[in-house]
Amino acid sequence: MFSGGNAWLETQKTLMGEWMANTRRMASLPRVVVQAQHVKKGVTPSEIVYEEDHLKLLHYPGNGQLKHETPLVFVFALVNRPYILDILPDKSVVAHFVKAGFDTYLIDWGTATDADRHLTLDDYINGYLRNVVREVRRRSGAEKVSLLGYCMGGTMSTMFTALNPEYVKNLILMAAGIDFATREGLINLWSDAKNFDVDTFVDELGNCPADFLQSSFLMLSPVRNLLGKPLSLMERMDDVKFVEEFLTMESWINDNVAIPGEVFRDFVKHLYQQNLLAKNRMQVGRRVVDLRRITCPVLNLLATQDTLVPPAQSAPFTDLIGSEDKKTIELATGHIGLAMGSAAQRELWPQAVAWLAERS
C-alpha cells in the first residue's frame, strides 16, 4: 500500500515535470517564429568578382594575408544553394580555408529559369566553369587552381579536371557521385531506366522542378523528415542554439532550385542509368571524359551514412584515376553532416586544410 502510494506520487511528479517542461517549450514559440524570419544565409564576408548569366563568383578576401599561392574554388551542386558551405560562424567549411590563408572563391550557379532548360553539362563544364577558372587564374596570377566539389559539383569538378588537367593543381571531392553502378541508394534505384523515363520527363517538364527534387529528397527518410525532426524541434524548442541551427538547416534544405532540363537528362541518363563516367565513356561536348587523365593530388571525402550519394558511389574514384598522390577520408555522418556536422568541423576539415596547405 505504502509503495503503491509512492509510485503514485512519483508518477504525479514526473507528469508535473513534463507539463512544466512543455509549458516552457511552448513559451519559446514566439521566439522561434521570430528566429525563423531571420535565418542567415552565408556568414563569411564576400564580394562578387565575376558574373555570367545567373552565375556569380564569390571571393572571400579574409584578412588579406594569403599564405598559399594556389587559389581554391568551391564548386557546388546545381540542386541547392551553396551557402551550406558557409552556413553558420562555427559551421563554415569556407571559413576553415579562409582562416588558413587560402585565396578562396565559391561558385553560386544561381537559379535556372525556363529559358535555361537547354543548357547542358557541356555549357556548365566547358563554358561557365572554364570561364570561372580562367577568371580566378587571371585575378590571382596563378597557373593552376585547386577545386573543391560537393555532391554534383564534385562530379562536375571531376569532369573538368579530366578534360583540363593543365588548370587543376589539387582536387578535393565531398560526397561526389562517380561510379553509379550501385543500387544501394534509393535515388539510384528510383532513377534506374526501368523505373524512370527521363526523356518523357524532361520533354514534358523542361527543367527538373525544385519541388520534385525536394519531395524526392524528403522521401529518402520520410519518417525522420516528417516525424522525427518536428518532434526533436518540439522537445528542444527552448534551446536557442539548437533552434538556430535547426532553422538554418531546414531553410537550406527547403531552398532547392530547378535543374536545367538537359543537365538533368545528361545526369540521369548517362550517369545514373548508363554509368558512363566510371567507364571513361562520358561525353561532354565534343570530348570524352577519361578519368585516367587526372594525375593531380586528390582528396576524396566520404560520408559513410550518406543516403543521397552512398559511399559505394564515391569510394571507387581513387581507383579510376591516374594520380599517385591520393587519399580518402571517411566520416561516420550523413550527406549534409559532411559539410556542417560537428564531427566534420572538429575532425575532417582541419585535416583537409592541412592536406591542401601541403600541396598549395
Add this chain to the structure above:
Amino acid sequence: MGSDMNDPFSNMTRMWMEMTANAMQAWQPTLGGTASPELVRKARSDFLQVWSDWCEELMRSSAFLEAQKQCMTGNLAVRKQFRSTLRKMQKELQIAGREDIDALVVAVRRSERRVLDQLQETSERFQALESKLDCLGERMERFMEVFGGEEDHSNGDGGKKKKRHELRD
C-alpha cells in the same frame, strides 16, 4: 496458406505484419506499469526506427516502384494531353508557345554547333599549316646551312667573315 511471395499484395501484408510486430516490441517496456519519460522517449525512438526501416523496405519493393512509375507516367500523359490542347488553341490564336521557343533555341544551338565545327576545323587546319611551316623552316635552315657552308667553302675566309659579321648583327 501457400501464399505467393512474389505477389505484391502478399509482400506488402508480410512487411506490414513484421513492422507491427517490431513496433509492439518497441513499446513493450512501457506497457503495464509506470514508465519514465526517458523510457517512453527510447520506445518512441525505437518505434520510429522500425517504421523507418519498413518505409525503406517498402520503397525498394517492386510493387512500390511499379506504382511510382505508373503514377508518373499517368501524370505526364495528362499534362501532355493538356498541353496539346493548349497548343492547338495557341496555334489558332497565332500566339507563340513553348514549342516555338524550343524550336528557335534548337535552331540557334544547331547554328552554334555548325559555327563551332567550322572553327574547330579551321583551327585544325591552322595547326596543320603551322606544323608544315615549321617543317619547312627547319628544312630551309638546314638547306641554308648546307648552302651557306658550300658558299663559305667556295669563298674561303671571306665567306666565314661575312657570316660571323651577320651573326654579330
